[in-house]
Amino acid sequence: MAGRRSGGRRATIHDVAAEAGISRGTVSRVLNNEPYVSDTARRAVQEAVAKVGYVRNAAARNLVTQRSRAIALIIHEPHSLVLEDSNIGNILIGTNSVLSGADHQLVTLMIDSQRDSDRVVEYLRGGFVDGAIILSARTGDPISAAIAEMDLPASMVGHPSDAPDIPFIGIDNRAAAEAIVRRLMATGRRRIGMLASGLDRDSGQDRLLGFTAALGDAYDPDLVVRHQFYSYAAGMEGMEELLARDPSIDGVFAASDAVAAGALDVLHRRGVVVPDDIGVIGFDDSSWALRCTPALSTVRQPAETLGGLAAQQVLDQLSGVDFERALILPTEIAWRESA
Structure with missing residues (x-):
């Protein structure tokens, strides 16, 4: 077995x-990628490592450095929605x-219950990770x-209204929602409803605020159907409820693309033509948007960039360098056939 000598x-x-x-000192300098080592010595060490099956003992190194070189990504979502x-x-x-580029390991922790939350807090207190990235934190989040x-x-990633003083990165959900709803209104829609989700976090709250601001005096609270999660099922259930409340609606803003996809399936089954009868818009520009028929008009947010910059914020704190504690990234409207 690699990394084992005779006798185990x-x-x-x-x-x-x-x-x-x-010498062991030269070997150590090579293994730590330090300068002032000849190419000949470096090659000799690399060949010897391969031959004897040497594997660095991360636990021993961590005892010396007091660092695990691991960063937790904490995801507050049910397992099915992940x-x-x-x-x-x-x-x-x-x-x-x-994190990989900085030779750090990502550790993913999912929160689906209070038991998960309690266990993760104890894990973090145990010093198993050097830092954490918190995704989808709710209002009153005990882990934050x-x-x-x-x-x-x-x-x-995101910033609930009661969040503690932790650096964050996000988008302006309210302005983005208002912009795309105004674009929908410009197509002549007059009875516009919303399938609102995630109202226990800043993204859902702000998207509802943007919807309300865009409609102004035309806003009707009876045309807002609320659901806990950004899910396909929420879109199906919400669309059925919205049609029951007012069959004359001619526009729908779904709080996420997954929600919009569920809504579109209900409309298709009922024989409602999109966008002729009802215009539908979503949020995220995720893979759901292009899988929909017709293709979904939505707000494009830079999800991969959000994750990368959040990781860099943590690495900067570990390195003790200056960094921006609050970053808001731009979004854009992806206007397609659904509206």
Whole structure:
């Protein structure tokens, strides 16, 4: 087995030095990628490492450095939605790319219950990670409060109104929602409803505020159907409810693309023609948007960039360098056939 000597003993730096015929100090400098090592010595160490099957003992290194070189990505979503929401996947890809480039390991922690929340807080207190990125935090999130209390280097993607003083990165959900709803209104729609989701977090709250601001005096609270999650099921259930409340609606703003996809399926089954009878718009420009028929008009947000910059905020804190504690990234409207 790689990394083991005869009798099951793990290969050590002494074995590498003996095989390469050079000092342990030189081996250590090569393994730590330090300068002032000749190319000949570097090649000898690399060949010796391969031959004896040496694997660096991360636990021993961590005891010396007091660093795990691991960063947690904490996702506050039910397990089923983690697989459904491509935005989460893109944020994860952006996060991992930056951490990998800095030789840090991404550790994904999912919160689907109070039990999960309690366990994750204890895990963070145990020093298993050097920092954390918090995704989809709700109002009153105990994990964010615990991280602030620990003074653990962290970043939030999004920023609930009661969030502790933790650096964050996000988008202007309110302005983006208002802009696309006004675009929908400009097509002549007059009875516009909203399938609102995620109202226990800043993104959902701000998208509803943007919808309300865009409609102004035309806003009708009876045409807002609320659901806890940004999910396909929320779109199906919400669209049925919205049609029951007012069959004359001619426009729908769904709080996410997954919600919009569920709404579109209901409309198709009922024989409602989109966009002729009802214009539908979403939010995110995720993979849902292009899978929809017709293709979905939506707000494009840079999910992968959000994850990457959140990771960089944590790395900057660990390095002690100056960084921006609050970053708001631009969005754009992707206008397609659904509206």
